[in-house]
Each structure stands twice: as C-alpha cells, then as structure tokens.
Amino acid sequence: MSKAQIEIQFNWIFVLVIGAILLAFLVTFSFRQQSSADQQVNVQIARQFDTIFTTTLQQPDTVKDYQTPLTDLSFVCNYLESRHSFLINGISARETRYDLFVAPQEFSTRRLYTWAVEWEVPFPIDRFMYITTPQREVIFYQDTPEPSVPLRTLLDAFPSNFTQRVVRDNFANVPTVQSNRDHYTFVFIDGMALPPARTIFQTPADRTTILLVQPNSQRIFESGRVLFLTVQQYENFRNDLLPVAEIEQVSQSYLGKASFFAALFSESRERYTCVMDKALDRLEAVSLVLHASLLEAEPLVSSSCRALLIGTDREGFYGMKYLLEQVNQTVQRGMSPATIRELSTLTSRIDQLNNRVALETNCPLLY
Amino acid sequence: MKRAQIQLGETIFTVIILILLFVFGLVFYSGSRERGTDRQETLLQDLDAIAISKYVGALSELQCSSLQVRRANCLNMLKLDGFVRFRQERPDLFTPYYFTQLGNAMVRVDEIYPSTQSWVLYNNTLGETPRRVSSSLIPVSIHNPVLDRHSFAILTLEQYYR
Known part of the structure; x- marks a missing residue:
C-alpha cells in the first residue's frame, strides 16, 4: 500500500x-x-x-x-x-x-x-x-312536584355551571352508563320517599357516590349529617335494614355551607374527613388569635363590654373568651359527629353574644 | 509527502477550529438561557411577593369585619395584637401553618399616622445572608374597634431568597 x-x-x-x-x-x-x-x-x-x-x-x-x-x-x-x-x-x-x-x-x-x-x-x-x-355530574333527587325547602336551598346555592340534573320520581332522565361521565354523585335528602335502587342507579358502581343528607333543620346548610352509601347500603337504609353501627361508620357531620359542599365534592367519607381535619386545625388557630385579641381588649373596654367579652363571676354567664376556649378544646378531639354537634352549639352561642356586643358602645365585635 | 503532511495539518486545524466555534456557540447559548432563566425567576418571585401580600391583607384573623362583612385593606388593631401574642405564645401552632404560606419572609405592619406603632407579624429569615431580598409595601388602614378610629399604616413584606 x-x-x-x-x-x-x-x-x-x-x-x-x-x-x-x-x-x-x-x-x-x-x-x-x-x-x-x-x-x-x-x-x-x-x-x-x-x-x-x-x-x-x-x-x-x-x-x-x-x-x-x-x-x-x-x-x-x-x-x-x-x-x-x-x-x-x-x-x-x-x-x-x-x-x-x-x-x-x-x-x-x-x-x-x-x-x-x-x-x-x-x-x-x-x-x-x-x-x-x-365530566363529573351531580344528580339531585326530587320526590315531589315542587322541591322541598332544603332541596330548593341546595339547588339555589349549587353553581349553575356545574354539570347537574334533577331526577324526579318519574325517572325520565336517570343517568345511565351511556351518559359517559367520569363520575356521578347522587344526592338525596332525608325525609324523601327514596326510590328503589334499581330504578335510579344505572351507572357503574365504581363511578358512583351516593349521599344521603340528614340536615338538623330546614336550614340545610346550618348543620347535619351526610351518609356516604354504596348501592346495597342505600337499599338497606331505604328498607330500614341498615344497622346503626354501620350507619355510624358511613356517616360524617357537617357544619356550615362550606363544610356541606366539601362533603358533596369530596366523593368519599375518607377524603371529606381528611379535609375537615385540616379545617379544624385552621379553626383552632383562628380561635386562638381571637382569644388573644380578647385578652388585649380586656383592660381597654367598659365593664358591660368586658362582661360580654370576658365573662363575669356570676355562675352560668360565660363570655366570648370562655366559649372560644371551649371551641379550642372541642377541636382538639378531631373530626367526629360529636365534635361537630358541640361546635354547632358553641358557635350558635358565640353568634348570639356577638350580636349583643354589637348593641354596646365602643365594644369590639369578635367578627 | 511534505505537501500531504501540510494538507493533513490543514484538515486537522480546520476541524479543530470548527469544534472550537461550536463549543463557543454552545457556551454562549447556555449563558443566554441562564440569564433568561434568572430574569424569569426574578419575575416569578416578584409575583409571589404580590400574591403573599394580598394573602396577608385578606387573613380573616387580621382583617376588619363587622358582623361577617369584611373590609378590604383594613386590619383590626386588636387582632394584630392578638396575632402577635399568638405567635409568641404558640409557635408550635403558628410556625407550621404560616411557614407554608409565607416561607422565608418578614411581615410587619407600621402605623404611620396619627401615631407610630409596629407589629411584626411574621419573621422567618434564612440562616444565611440572602442572595436577594424582595420588598413590597402596601398601604393599609388600621381600625381601633374600641375607640372606633382609623389610622394609616404600611404593610411591609420582605422575602428572602437563597
């Protein structure tokens, strides 16, 4: 080469x-x-x-x-x-x-x-x-020609843009698997004539959540309980065959409109309980700040105002300070129906006291 | 042979020059990208500062309210005192929540008229000298609910970045 x-x-x-x-x-x-x-x-x-x-x-x-x-x-x-x-x-x-x-x-x-x-x-x-x-639809059931007061309140508050429908007792527009949604949440209000499961639940079970709302009064958002049911549990509940212990396991309480809609949109009892536990943490922090602000106000206000804010030695008369301390203690117990029941009572008393404070001169409102 | 060697040398030299040019081009491009990323980072940090200052002004534990009607850009003086007290007495509850919202920052309210008072609502500095400090000043009103008087104040937010 x-x-x-x-x-x-x-x-x-x-x-x-x-x-x-x-x-x-x-x-x-x-x-x-x-x-x-x-x-x-x-x-x-x-x-x-x-x-x-x-x-x-x-x-x-x-x-x-x-x-x-x-x-x-x-x-x-x-x-x-x-x-x-x-x-x-x-x-x-x-x-x-x-x-x-x-x-x-x-x-x-x-x-x-x-x-x-x-x-x-x-x-x-x-x-x-x-x-x-x-793609996530909420279905409200209406058993009477005109919606009941709680249902009317719920429908008025529910955003109109969200995918929803009202199913009446003729079941003309019951959603089926052909609707092809990602998820269906059925909402019933206790006291209604609940329809048989086979007439209303025609969607896949793994994409269906059934909520039975048990409000404590006609004011549906004030407080109450929500049951997260499977189709079988719904049918058992409808026929009064669901044991009390099982009802307790599938239910969770709500307090206020925001809490109610948290139950509705969470689609499961576990996720609702989790978010409410976080909410109670925030409630604890805010109540402590307000409690501290009452202590700051104590030396600055009149005696009548102080009685409302801090309380007096008179037995049975508790001021806002005591009620906030009770709120704090209640919240420490974590999310449960008992916690919500007690919070409902306490918050009602705080509201009444705050309204009385509003009538006093130069008396700072709690909120 | 000498000519062949020269040619070979030329080829090698040309290839080396091309490689060097290519490498310089890449270095220049990377540097330019880095500067662009830095600018974007600064912009995002400034946007974060605005969002946080809005968040602080809207905190329900500080904001003025009258029977559930809240007033924007108004802080309740008693709630400010209570907030500082809560921060000092319960750092176990205070720090975990507010750190997730505010990060490494300092939040202070300075009353400037008619009197002067200051409330340090939050102070979590870095353990070291920050590379950058972003400051936001927001005018707010402070309401004294006992005397039913308003005063003028500045909400200062300083964010620290490594």
Whole structure:
C-alpha cells in the first residue's frame, strides 16, 4: 500500500472518529434539552394551576372555568400519615397540608371548574376550594312536584355551571352508563320517599357516590349529617335494614355551607374527613388569635363590654373568651359527629353574644 | 509527502477550529438561557411577593369585619395584637401553618399616622445572608374597634431568597 493510500485511510479514520464524537455530543445535548424542556413545561403548568388556585381563593362565591391542556391531576389527602399534595402528571406540584382543597383523588381533564366558599363558624376561618370538571355530574333527587325547602336551598346555592340534573320520581332522565361521565354523585335528602335502587342507579358502581343528607333543620346548610352509601347500603337504609353501627361508620357531620359542599365534592367519607381535619386545625388557630385579641381588649373596654367579652363571676354567664376556649378544646378531639354537634352549639352561642356586643358602645365585635 | 503532511495539518486545524466555534456557540447559548432563566425567576418571585401580600391583607384573623362583612385593606388593631401574642405564645401552632404560606419572609405592619406603632407579624429569615431580598409595601388602614378610629399604616413584606 502506498503512502498516499495510507494517508487517505488515516484521513477517513480521523474524520469518522471526530464525527462520532460530535454526533454523540449532539445527541446527548438534545436529550438534555428535551428533558429540560419537559421540566419547564411541567413547571409552567404548575405555575398556571397555582395562579388558578390563588385567583379562586381570592374571590369566594365565584365560579371559575378554565381551559387547560390535557393534564392528569391528583389530590392526595391523608391526615394520619400527613401526606397532602397536589400532583400534575405524577409530579408533586404543591404541598397542600393547610389548603382546604376538595377534589377527586385522580382525574384527567382539559377543563376545570373551581369554586371557593368561606367557612364561617360563625366567624370566618378559611376558604374551601372545590375543584371539579364538566365530566363529573351531580344528580339531585326530587320526590315531589315542587322541591322541598332544603332541596330548593341546595339547588339555589349549587353553581349553575356545574354539570347537574334533577331526577324526579318519574325517572325520565336517570343517568345511565351511556351518559359517559367520569363520575356521578347522587344526592338525596332525608325525609324523601327514596326510590328503589334499581330504578335510579344505572351507572357503574365504581363511578358512583351516593349521599344521603340528614340536615338538623330546614336550614340545610346550618348543620347535619351526610351518609356516604354504596348501592346495597342505600337499599338497606331505604328498607330500614341498615344497622346503626354501620350507619355510624358511613356517616360524617357537617357544619356550615362550606363544610356541606366539601362533603358533596369530596366523593368519599375518607377524603371529606381528611379535609375537615385540616379545617379544624385552621379553626383552632383562628380561635386562638381571637382569644388573644380578647385578652388585649380586656383592660381597654367598659365593664358591660368586658362582661360580654370576658365573662363575669356570676355562675352560668360565660363570655366570648370562655366559649372560644371551649371551641379550642372541642377541636382538639378531631373530626367526629360529636365534635361537630358541640361546635354547632358553641358557635350558635358565640353568634348570639356577638350580636349583643354589637348593641354596646365602643365594644369590639369578635367578627 | 511534505505537501500531504501540510494538507493533513490543514484538515486537522480546520476541524479543530470548527469544534472550537461550536463549543463557543454552545457556551454562549447556555449563558443566554441562564440569564433568561434568572430574569424569569426574578419575575416569578416578584409575583409571589404580590400574591403573599394580598394573602396577608385578606387573613380573616387580621382583617376588619363587622358582623361577617369584611373590609378590604383594613386590619383590626386588636387582632394584630392578638396575632402577635399568638405567635409568641404558640409557635408550635403558628410556625407550621404560616411557614407554608409565607416561607422565608418578614411581615410587619407600621402605623404611620396619627401615631407610630409596629407589629411584626411574621419573621422567618434564612440562616444565611440572602442572595436577594424582595420588598413590597402596601398601604393599609388600621381600625381601633374600641375607640372606633382609623389610622394609616404600611404593610411591609420582605422575602428572602437563597
């Protein structure tokens, strides 16, 4: 082989080696860029959702409708294990330990509805935010030609944009599997003539939640109990065959409108209990701040005002301070029907006292 | 042979120059991307500061209210005192919640007219000198519910970034 031939061969080897190095470098670089771009997209989506949530929380009682790219969303709420997070496409986007977000556990959507409601018991505590999609339907059952007072109140308060329907006792528009929704929540109010399960539940069981609301009065949102039932449990309840112990296991109490809708949108007793445990944490903190503000007010106000705020030595006459201490102690017990019952009594007394304070001159209102 | 060697040398030199140009281009591009990311980070931090200051002003445990009607940009003086007291007496309850909302920051309300008073509502600095401090000043009204008087104040939010 001549020198020229060797030279040409060497040239080619050299070119191939350099070319291979350059190609490897370019391929590595492009993969890194792609990974970086994916991360950027995820961060941008997370920022968008953060903005959505912040905007919604700043404007309570306003329903918002957002278009998003097709996204997989998950909301984890596990109070005992202290796992609270919001995931986008499987990646944790936000820790939600103190956020009162009520949403399905996992869903995919291109469109999101959000709604925030202030929780007042009776002083403002925090805002619940409900997150749902057009593919999740709420079905209200109406057993009489005209809706009852509690049902009318519920229908008036429920946002009209959300996917819903009212099923009457002719079952003409009962949802079936052909409706092709992601989830169906059936709402019944205790005292109605409950229809047989086979006439109304024609949707897949794994995509159906049945709520039976037992309000303590005609004012449905004031307080009450919600039963989260399966189809079989519903039928047993309807026929008075559901044991009391089982009723206790499937029920949970609510206090106030925000709490009621938390039960409705949570779609399960466990997720509702988790979010209410978080809400009670906030109630504890706010009640402590208000308690401290009463102590600050004590030396500054008149004796009649002090009697209302702090209380007197007269037996049976408790001021706002005592009631807040009771609220604090009650909340420590955690979420349970007994806790809610006691809170309902205490908050009613606080409300009455606050109204009396309003009649005093230069007496600071608690809220 | 000498000519062949020169040619070979030229080829090698050309390839080296091309590689160097390519590497310089990549370095320049990466630097440009980094500066763009820094600018975006600063913008997002400023947006965060605005969101947090709005959040503080709307806290139900501080905001003025009259029988459940809340007033925007108004803080209740007794609630401010109570909030500071709660922060001092119950850090076990105070810190976990407010840290998740406010992070490494300092929140202070300074009454400037007619009298001067200050309330440090939250103070969680970094353990080290921050790389950047973002400050927001929001004018608010403070209501004294005992005397039923309003005063003018500034809500200061300083956020610390590593």
